[in-house]
Amino acid sequence: MLTVLQVLPSLEGGGVERGTLEVAAELVRQGHRSLVISTGGRLVASLERGGSHHFSWPLGRKSLSTFRFVRPLRRFLMEQRVDIVHVRSRMPAWVVWLAWRGMDPASRPRLVTTVHGLYSVSPYSAVMTRGERVIAVSETVIRYIRENYPQTAPERIRLIHRGVDREAFPFGYLPAQGWQAAWYDANPRFSDARVLTLAGRLTRLKGHQEFIRLIHALRSRGLEVQGLLVGGVDPRRRRYAAELEGLVSQLGLKEHIVFTGHREDIKEIYACSDLVFSLSGKPESFGRTVVEALSMGIPVIGYDHGGVGEMLARLFPEGRVPLHDPERLLEKAVEFLGSPPRVPRSDEFTLQSMLDKTLSLYQELAAENLRTQ
Numbered sequence: 001m002l003t004v005l006q007v008l009p010s011l012e013g014g015g016v017e018r019g020t021l022e023v024a025a026e027l028v029r030q031g032h033r034s035l036v037i038s039t040g041g042r043l044v045a046s047l048e049r050g051g052s053h054h055f056s057w058p059l060g061r062k063s064l065s066t067f068r069f070v071r072p073l074r075r076f077l078m079e080q081r082v083d084i085v086h087v088r089s090r091m092p093a094w095v096v097w098l099a100w101r102g103m104d105p106a107s108r109p110r111l112v113t114t115v116h117g118l119y120s121v122s123p124y125s126a127v128m129t130r131g132e133r134v135i136a137v138s139e140t141v142i143r144y145i146r147e148n149y150p151q152t153a154p155e156r157i158r159l160i161h162r163g164v165d166r167e168a169f170p171f172g173y174l175p176a177q178g179w180q181a182a183w184y185d186a187n188p189r190f191s192d193a194r195v196l197t198l199a200g201r202l203t204r205l206k207g208h209q210e211f212i213r214l215i216h217a218l219r220s221r222g223l224e225v226q227g228l229l230v231g232g233v234d235p236r237r238r239r240y241a242a243e244l245e246g247l248v249s250q251l252g253l254k255e256h257i258v259f260t261g262h263r264e265d266i267k268e269i270y271a272c273s274d275l276v277f278s279l280s281g282k283p284e285s286f287g288r289t290v291v292e293a294l295s296m297g298i299p300v301i302g303y304d305h306g307g308v309g310e311m312l313a314r315l316f317p318e319g320r321v322p323l324h325d326p327e328r329l330l331e332k333a334v335e336f337l338g339s340p341p342r343v344p345r346s347d348e349f350t351l352q353s354m355l356d357k358t359l360s361l362y363q364e365l366a367a368e369n370l371r372t373q
Contacts, residue, residue, distance in 0.1 A: 002260075002366055003033040003081055007096055008088040009060025012041035012072045013232070013262065014201070015288045016088050016116050019162060019354075023086075024052040026355040033082065037092070037150070047345055048071055059092040066095060073099040084362045086112040089156045090119065097164065110365035115141050117285050137286045138307045144285075158361060162286045163354030168267060169295040171345055175268040182285045182297040183272060187258060190226055190272070194337055197273040199230040199266060199289045200280070202241045204260075207279025208305070209247060210326065216251045217330050221335060227253070230269055232262035270298050275336055277328075278302035281324065297343045303331050315346050 004027055006020050020036060021043060027034040028051035036047060039058045047054055048149060059069060077085065083098065087093040093113060112132030115243075118141070128134070136159050137143045140186060145152055149231040151268035175183070184191045196218075198211045208229060234240045241259075250258050259324050265271060270276060276293040278284075281304025290311045293300050302308040304320035312320045317343060321328045 001032055002027070002083045002362060003035065004084045004172040004362060005035040005037065005039045005057060005077070005082045006086045008090065009043045009092060010039045011036070011043035011047065011054075012089065013043065016164070017041070017043055019116075020088065020365075021047055021050070022165075022351060023358055027052045028052060029259060033117050035082070045151050047158070048180075060089060066091060067098070069095050070098045070102075070127060075095075075100055077103065078107075083203045084111040084112060084364075085132070086114070087108045087128075088114050088116060090125055090127055097127055097130055102135065110281050110362075110368070111314075112361065115154070115285070118144050118263075120284055123247070127135065127195050132156065132181065133158055135160050135358070135361070138310055140283065140307045140310050141285050142207045146154060160354055160355075160357045160361070161349050162288060162291075162292045163335060163349050164350035165351040168351075169270070169292045171295065173267065173271050173296050175271050179268050180272070181267070183268070187226075189255065193224045195224040195226050195228055195272060195296055196275045196277065196333070197228040197230060197269060198247065198277045198279065199269075201231045201246065202229070202233050203237055203283040204240055205280055207277070207281060208244050210324075211277055211331070212244065212247050212251065212253065212257060212278050213326065214329055214333060215257055216253060217254075217326070218333060219256060221334070223334070225256075225337070227257040228260065228269065228273065230260045230263055230266065266292070267296070270296050273298055274340070276300045278308045279329075280306075280308065282306075284308055289347050291315070294343055297345075299336055299343055300343050301329070301336065311349070315350060316341075316343055 008016060008020055011017050024034040024047055034052035036052055037055045037057045039060060040056045044054050085094045085096055085297050100108055111132045113128050114135040116137060119125035126149055129149045134157050136157055138161060154352045218225045248254055270293050276298050278287055278290050285307045287308035290300050290302055290308055294315050298321045300316060302312055302319060303323045305323050321332050
């Protein structure tokens with residue numbers, strides 16, 4: 001039995017957080033001991049219901065005072081007899097790395113880091129490449145590591161694509177009649193229009209403004225479309241959310257674009273969408289929403305760069321459009337609305353594959369420890 005500790009800033013929501021819970025659940029299912037350190041959040045209850053143990057430590061705060069946890073964490077790793085410590089974010093990674101570095105190499109845990117994002121290149125970000133194994137969530141991330149941190153030995157890098165649970169996002173899924181009735185009752189305009197969706201937190205560079213302008217351009221052509229922006233408002237970015245609402249009002253789209261806020265029923269929302277978009281101006285490491293929608297058979301249009309371009313090239317190449325090209329974006333949307341494309345089924349990028357490869361990596365490191373003892 002392994003004791004695996006995962007460390008991240010919080011458990012409020014998001015792809016990194018969901019991945020943490022998925023790995024934690026698989027560890028418990030296979031009879032291992034699963035520990036998680038974060039500041040907490042709304043996902044803690046789900047984590048603990050799954051059999052993991054949560055410890056509330058504020059390791060994500062970007063402050064010199066956070067380094068006061070280095071010594072307590074070192075004691076924690078020894079007392080809990082942690083076999084693997086897996087870090088998923090930069091500030092916690094610095095605390096973990098400093099604690100781990102000060103331990104006896106013969107008895108300390110094995111250190112794993114996951115590069116979840118294409119971080120700004122800096123000594124601060126370089127800590128994510130200091131794991132004994134460095135998980136890259138896509139080929140895009142591998143290129144980022146090799147180009148920006150060439151000192152990272154290739155044998156330490158492992159490609160483990162993020163995965164989507166095909167049971168959670170089944171191909172051809174139809175929501176229950178009760179859900180549909182409530183949805184169309186709350187959004188009556190959706191029943192007689194084509195619904196276009198962009199999912200993601202309301203943060204800059206996600207392409208919300210380009211999506212809003214696309215809805216305006218499509219309606220200007222006489223196409224009956226409704227826009228759906230699915231994602232919570234970051235408390236630190238309320239001004240940006242207000243800017244988006246202002247743009248919607250300026251373009252006369254208040255009756256045609258809905259801000260849903262955070263939703264737990266994203267599967268149902270995808271299923272009721274005609275097209276899903278991924279328009280981040282900054283290259284993403286993977287493109288989870290792309291794979292989720294495509295796994296359900298919903299066409300996706302996205303910018304052809306970073307992880308989104310990589311996923312579309314593998315799963316649905318006709319959905320790619322050049323970065324920041326509003327004319328081509330409009331053309332592609334008109335094309336798909338006029339002749340809806342068929343999305344092929346795929347067994348790539350599954351959750352179980354991600355879990356199997358991650359736990360195999362843990363076992364590999366633990367076995368190396370046994371051989372050297």
